[in-house]
Amino acid sequence: MKKIVLIEDDESIRDSLLIILKRAGYEVSEYQNGNSLLNGDFERADLYLIDKQLSGVDGLDICKYIKSYEDMRDVPIIIISASPELEKYVKAAGADNFIEKPFSKKRLLELIEKYLSALGFFYLAARLSVV
Amino acid sequence: MIENGQQVRLLTDSISDFAILTADKHGIINGWNRGAEKVFGYSEEEVIGKPTRILYTPEDLETGVVEKEIAQVLASGWAEDERWHLRKDGSRFYASGIVNSLKEGNEGFVKIARDMTMNKIIEQQKDDFIMVASHELRTPVTSIKAYTEILHDMLLEQNDKQPVELITKLSGQVDRLTALVNELLDTSKITQGLMPLKREQIDINRLISDCIDNLRTLQPNQNLVTELGEVPEISADKERIIQVLNNLLSNAVKYSPQGGDIIVRTGTVGENVEVSVRDSGIGMSAETISKLYQRFYRSSDPKVKTFPGLGLGLYISHEIIKAHGGTLKADSREGEGSVFLLRLPVTPIPPAK
Numbered sequence: 001m002k003k004i005v006l007i008e009d010d011e012s013i014r015d016s017l018l019i020i021l022k023r024a025g026y027e028v029s030e031y032q033n034g035n036s037l038l039n040g041d042f043e044r045a046d047l048y049l050i051d052k053q054l055s056g057v058d059g060l061d062i063c064k065y066i067k068s069y070e071d072m073r074d075v076p077i078i079i080i081s082a083s084p085e086l087e088k089y090v091k092a093a094g095a096d097n098f099i100e101k102p103f104s105k106k107r108l109l110e111l112i113e114k115y116l117s118a119l120g121f122f123y124l125a126a127r128l129s130v131v
Numbered sequence: 132m133i134e135n136g137q138q139v140r141l142l143t144d145s146i147s148d149f150a151i152l153t154a155d156k157h158g159i160i161n162g163w164n165r166g167a168e169k170v171f172g173y174s175e176e177e178v179i180g181k182p183t184r185i186l187y188t189p190e191d192l193e194t195g196v197v198e199k200e201i202a203q204v205l206a207s208g209w210a211e212d213e214r215w216h217l218r219k220d221g222s223r224f225y226a227s228g229i230v231n232s233l234k235e236g237n238e239g240f241v242k243i244a245r246d247m248t249m250n251k252i253i254e255q256q257k258d259d260f261i262m263v264a265s266h267e268l269r270t271p272v273t274s275i276k277a278y279t280e281i282l283h284d285m286l287l288e289q290n291d292k293q294p295v296e297l298i299t300k301l302s303g304q305v306d307r308l309t310a311l312v313n314e315l316l317d318t319s320k321i322t323q324g325l326m327p328l329k330r331e332q333i334d335i336n337r338l339i340s341d342c343i344d345n346l347r348t349l350q351p352n353q354n355l356v357t358e359l360g361e362v363p364e365i366s367a368d369k370e371r372i373i374q375v376l377n378n379l380l381s382n383a384v385k386y387s388p389q390g391g392d393i394i395v396r397t398g399t400v401g402e403n404v405e406v407s408v409r410d411s412g413i414g415m416s417a418e419t420i421s422k423l424y425q426r427f428y429r430s431s432d433p434k435v436k437t438f439p440g441l442g443l444g445l446y447i448s449h450e451i452i453k454a455h456g457g458t459l460k461a462d463s464r465e466g467e468g469s470v471f472l473l474r475l476p477v478t479p480i481p482p483a484k
Contacts, residue, residue, distance in 0.1 A: 035171060
């Protein structure tokens with residue numbers, strides 16, 4: 001079972017996404033913020049889904065932190081965005097993709113699937129060959 | 132002659148809400164009315180003989196705005212004056228006015244400006260409100276949508292018909308709410324200049340066919356006719372173009388009678404691909420057409436059947452097409468339906484300012 005770490009401070013979004021992801025067959029660990037992760041309690045996952053606007057440390061900083069580990073560079077990170085100008089910052093922070101609120105369940109799952117399905121390997125290979 | 136001069140002086144001084152000042156071709160102030168005293172805060176004695184540069188912000192001085200303005204006025208006889216100016220006490224006000232050349236006597240110009248700071252602030256507050264409101268709405272809308280979708284799936288699994296029907300209705304309303312929030316967000320992006328295009332090569336006929344197929348399932352009674360010509364691929368933002376096509380098509384459906392014809396044509400005009408969407412509605416007056424692309428415009432014509440909405444659809448479509456370097460125009464005669472003409476350049480050109 002693929003594991004997703006979800007970091008989201010809005011309770012209703014976190015709760016609803018948790019249900020959606022679990023029902024789609026993923027194992028999910030949920031966090032309100034990135035504090036424990038940044039304090040060294042580093043939970044490995046197959047994909048990180050992180051809200052940008054978190055209270056405390058910003059989602060993009062968490063993303064940069066995760067991607068600063070050599071062995072974490074290939075683990076996809078999707079940012080849940082709130083602002084329109086986000087795309088360039090998301091890329092600058094090393095995130096693999098972003099999804100803008102409001103989104104549908106279908107779009108979210110398709111995006112995750114893109115990275116976690118067998119096909120995900122090809123996306124990854126394509127990305128690495130560019131880098 | 133002197134009497135005439137006094138009369139002019141009386142006249143200009145009686146206009147106390149408008150700053151009227153004259154200057155020579157080097158921008159040295161040689162006339163200053165009471166309105167200018169009120170608006171800029173300098174007395175006549177303080178400014179006569181001084182350069183108009185003292186009235187401009189450091190940013191404008193640095194970018195050569197003053198010189199450009201004078202050069203334009205002397206060359207073309209006219210310039211617009213829409214900018215922040217400096218008062219004597221260093222505070223700023225937003226001026227709206229014009230600058231005209233003075234042809235008689237020494238070459239120079241007259242500047243007539245009004246303090247429009249309040250309007251500018253209100254306009255800014257309106258934009259800020261739309262931005263904050265739409266940003267704050269998107270989080271609850273996202274979770275409401277998510278919960279609705281989860282419930283829908285759960286009830287479908289249980290095969291419980293009545294709740295499924297209800298939740299389908301609820302879903303429809305959530306989608307409507309989402310669409311409204313998206314319209315507000317798009318508007319906010321446009322006013323902030325933050326709507327980047329993700330260009331790719333697109334086949335517009337293909338997009339139209341997909342949109343029409345989708346619409347047929349939703350509106351089986353409408354007579355949707357396509358006459359798609361051979362057109363080259365264009366470089367455009369696929370999702371944004373689909374948004375525009377859906378907006379034009381849904382408008383055509385809204386304003387056409389049940390079963391009325393809606394005709395979509397494509398073709399090439401010069402270096403552009405042209406799409407036309409013709410409805411069989413009651414048409415629009417020239418006045419309506421002139422206001423179609425304004426934000427929040429809703430028709431007030433009692434003959435026009437109105438639909439709930441924010442009045443942002445065509446504004447957004449128009450801005451999307453402008454960002455692509457294309458044009459969106461409407462043509463209509465009352466009683467004869469309307470046609471929307473969309474032109475997109477085959478090779479991308481920078482948008483017109």
